[in-house]
Amino acid sequence: MTAERHEEIRRMLSACLDGELTQGEEQRVRVHLEGCAECRQAYEELARLQQMTRSLHFASPPEDRMKELEKSLMVQAPRRLGWLFVLGGLAAWLIYAAVTYVRHWRPPSAEELIASAVGIGFVMLLASVIAERVRQLPHDRYRRIEK
Ligand SMILES: [Zn+2]
DSSP states (O other), rough: OOOOHHHHHHHHHHHHHHHOOOOOHHHHHHHHHHHHHHHHHHHHHHHHHHHHHHHHHHHHHHHHHHHHHHHHHHHHHHHHHHHHHHHHHHHHHHHHHHHHHHTTTTOOOHHHHHHHHHHHHHHHHHHHHHHHHHHHHHHHHHHHHHO
């Protein structure tokens, strides 16, 4: 066997591993590998390398998971900040109202009673919405991984 023949076979090895050779070419590579330990070793090394690259590829996070992470950073951060402002503002308002109420206590008027009822109702609705969202959080996370 000449050196050129080895060269030619080795050039075809990776195509052979990828299954890109014609039946005739593949036959030629197999016959040569059977009779040539040197090329067989090169083939086995190449196969091992390719398998390693493939498992490395599977180990790295899929692209859509990266996109999901990006999206959650861009969407969730402002949303959380929004909730923080709403809750913070609401808490400040409640404290202010409580302090004002204690300082200037007098029998509440009908308007004030109605305003209080509306305010308390709003707070309860908001609290229920928050409770609902917190309850759904693990499900959201689970669904995200599933995709
Ligand atoms: Zn050879």
